[in-house]
Amino acid sequence: MRMDRQTYQKIYSSLNNFGDVFRLSEEYSRPEGMLATILNQKIVKMTRFKHRRIYSREKELFLRWTQGRSILELAEYTFFPPTLMASLILKNCDMSRKSINWLFKHLDCIENRRLRKEIGKALDADYFFSPRAHEMQCKKGEMGEGIIQKWLDDRNISYCTEAEIRAQGDGKTPDFVLADPICIEDHMIRWIESKALFGDDLEHKHYEKKQFEEYADIFGEGMVVYWYGYLEDLQSEGEGYLVKDHSFFGEYKEQTDELFNYLVYW
Numbered sequence: 001m002r003m004d005r006q007t008y009q010k011i012y013s014s015l016n017n018f019g020d021v022f023r024l025s026e027e028y029s030r031p032e033g034m035l036a037t038i039l040n041q042k043i044v045k046m047t048r049f050k051h052r053r054i055y056s057r058e059k060e061l062f063l064r065w066t067q068g069r070s071i072l073e074l075a076e077y078t079f080f081p082p083t084l085m086a087s088l089i090l091k092n093c094d095m096s097r098k099s100i101n102w103l104f105k106h107l108d109c110i111e112n113r114r115l116r117k118e119i120g121k122a123l124d125a126d127y128f129f130s131p132r133a134h135e136m137q138c139k140k141g142e143m144g145e146g147i148i149q150k151w152l153d154d155r156n157i158s159y160c161t162e163a164e165i166r167a168q169g170d171g172k173t174p175d176f177v178l179a180d181p182i183c184i185e186d187h188m189i190r191w192i193e194s195k196a197l198f199g200d201d202l203e204h205k206h207y208e209k210k211q212f213e214e215y216a217d218i219f220g221e222g223m224v225v226y227w228y229g230y231l232e233d234l235q236s237e238g239e240g241y242l243v244k245d246h247s248f249f250g251e252y253k254e255q256t257d258e259l260f261n262y263l264v265y266w
Contacts, residue, residue: 001034001245002232008038008200015039018127033260037198037228040137043128045202047081054080055088062092071118072125082122083129090115104131136262140196143259144227145175147252148194157182174215174222184223187242191215191222196259199230199243208239216240227259 003011011024021039025032054061061074071089075082083104090100093115103110104123110116123130152159158179165173174191181188193211197203207224215222222241229245246256 001031001229001247003030003229004232008231011035012038012042012200015042031228031260033262034198034228037196038200040128041198041200041203043081047084047129050080051084054078054084058088058092061085062089065089071122075122075125081126081129083126083133086119086122090119137196140227140259140262141194143255143262144194144196144225147249147255147259148176148192148225150252150255151249152176152178152192155182172211172214174211174219177219181220184242187221187223189223189242190220193222193224193241194227195225196227198228199224199226199234199245201231201234204230204234212239212241227256 007028011028011030014020014024015035015038018036018039021032021035024030025035057078061078064074065071069077071086072082074080074089075085078085086104087097087100090103091097095103104119107116107120107123110119123132127133149161159176160179162173162175165177174193176192176194178190178192181190183189193207193215195203195207212222212224216239220240224241224243225245225248226243227246230243234243246259249256
């Protein structure tokens with residue numbers, strides 16, 4: 001589902017929380033899953049810009065916590081994701097990043113009762129950076145790859161998956177490398193990359209430099225699938241790959257609907 005830039009900019013500027021997702025979905029007749037994905041990408045982008053500034057205040061924020069402000073209150077006060085605020089507090093309790101990530105998945109092992117309670121609430125309130133949010137994103141990625149795999153299998157198209165190629169010791173590789181090229185819209189497609197994202201400028205440029213250009217150089221022409229849609233004027237023509245979305249796999253409506261509706265919120 002492609003989106004014109006003007007509509008995207010209106011939606012993007014109005015998306016600030018999950019309440020906006022459902023309101024704007026109805027207003028613009030766009031799937032909730034698409035808008036939830038755009039919101040997620042917006043929050044991640046904003047957090048990247050804000051991260052250094054927040055951590056420059058970590059001693060002040062830790063002091064506020066020791067004086068009784070909760071992790072959630074500090075997150076709301078700084079407009080910073082609760083999970084990352086919890087990480088900041090634990091870091092100032094002299095815990096390593098590895099230990100923090102482990103504790104987030106084993107809350108019962110946190111001996112300090114206050115910390116255990118506040119971190120549990122922080123993780124439950126975080127739709128973007130919590131372990132559960134990460135698991136949801138990974139699951140959506142797996143669902144998208146599963147649809148492509150079924151599409152290839154139903155056409156008896158031979159391929160190697162990324163995992164199979166990496167097991168052979170090769171480096172960067174797309175999700176699927178085809179044994180023989182297939183013709184799609186006059187392009188001889190040799191690889192397919194699945195992205196459970198909305199293809200905006202930032203995401204596309206990032207992956208273009210990090211992956212797509214290299215795949216095209218190594219394997220030849222390919223296809224990128226942005227499952228949640230993309231900007232209709234996204235620059236891709238002549239770059240060595242096609243860009244498609246879920247509508248290309250219209251025969252698998254049940255599976256694509258499941259992907260779009262998978263835990264939009266909890």
